[in-house]
Amino acid sequence: MDRELTLEVVRVTEVAALAAAGWMGRGKKNEADGAATNAMRAMFDTIAINGTVVIGEGEMDEAPMLYIGEKLGNSSGPEVDVAVDPLEGTNILAQGLPNALAVVAIADRGNLLNAPDMYMEKIAVGPRAAGKIHIDDPLEKTLEIVAKANNKRISECTVMVLDRERHQPIIDAVRRAGARVRLIGDGDVGSAIYTAIPDTGVDLCVGIGGAPEGVIAAVALKCLGGEMQARLWPEDDEDRARCAQMGITDCSKILFMDDLVKGDDAIFAATGVTDGELLKGVRMLGGDLAETHSLVMRYKNKTIRWIKAIHNLSCKADLIAGTPYIK
Numbered sequence: 001m002d003r004e005l006t007l008e009v010v011r012v013t014e015v016a017a018l019a020a021a022g023w024m025g026r027g028k029k030n031e032a033d034g035a036a037t038n039a040m041r042a043m044f045d046t047i048a049i050n051g052t053v054v055i056g057e058g059e060m061d062e063a064p065m066l067y068i069g070e071k072l073g074n075s076s077g078p079e080v081d082v083a084v085d086p087l088e089g090t091n092i093l094a095q096g097l098p099n100a101l102a103v104v105a106i107a108d109r110g111n112l113l114n115a116p117d118m119y120m121e122k123i124a125v126g127p128r129a130a131g132k133i134h135i136d137d138p139l140e141k142t143l144e145i146v147a148k149a150n151n152k153r154i155s156e157c158t159v160m161v162l163d164r165e166r167h168q169p170i171i172d173a174v175r176r177a178g179a180r181v182r183l184i185g186d187g188d189v190g191s192a193i194y195t196a197i198p199d200t201g202v203d204l205c206v207g208i209g210g211a212p213e214g215v216i217a218a219v220a221l222k223c224l225g226g227e228m229q230a231r232l233w234p235e236d237d238e239d240r241a242r243c244a245q246m247g248i249t250d251c252s253k254i255l256f257m258d259d260l261v262k263g264d265d266a267i268f269a270a271t272g273v274t275d276g277e278l279l280k281g282v283r284m285l286g287g288d289l290a291e292t293h294s295l296v297m298r299y300k301n302k303t304i305r306w307i308k309a310i311h312n313l314s315c316k317a318d319l320i321a322g323t324p325y326i327k
């Protein structure tokens, strides 16, 4: 993949974030997701890639665009796998709460896990604990390893967990071990990434979330030198059949980094939609101007770029058409 692609990909998340931000706090998560998806789709087609969506908005019959298998790009560039989450945190955006992101990951064709939209058990750590943990270790042991790697006492460690009933045993185990729990409503792509960004104070992310989000977060962690381990979490035979359709015969297999994202190159980009720990959200500056904050990284050269951009919305009206702040 060309290194120029890194900046092209961030244009995609920027425009999705601009489109979604117009719907912030309006209580309309589907409209917000639709606007982000439309904008992302339109921008993708200006990019020189031969992309195939492997993680998207759903199967072909359930999503009008950015569905799994859809072709993206202007067909003049490299063959790549594309994973998209145009609006990670639709509920939080609809309520105007923090940490909604627009996210994209790409890798050479065949290198991203084709994960069905179902649950996945995940554990994520930053670079200092990478290579030292195991998903099947008891949490008490994992916390000892992570605390030591991060040069902290267990009592100083913070574990981020999605606030779901299914996670009560995890929450209890973390507290018993003496560490601190931070519960989040949505957004486990962000929480996995926080473990690799020291000033967020998050040491470990653990629990069951979406499999598509898991693959996208794995790309980010690969670029940051962190680690994710995962295991699909089928709820019934239908889920198991969907795995088989995507070529996954053993759903109970532990997915290590090389299973989630293979190869020696991958690109991850995220733009903040609402304010969060990782990125500021879209700011409306008045006079048709809007500011975005993005993070874009490439595994091959390990560069981590934080990009602040000022956009003139009147020049992007066609891409974000239908968004409430555009007439």
Ligand code: VTB
Binding pocket: 088, 089, 090, 162, 164, 185, 186, 187, 188, 189, 208, 209, 210, 211, 213
């Ligand atoms: C998580 C969260 C996402 O889905 O992956 C979650 O990070 C898992 O599903 O933002 P449940 O809500 O059913 O627990 C999201 O909330 C939405 O994709």
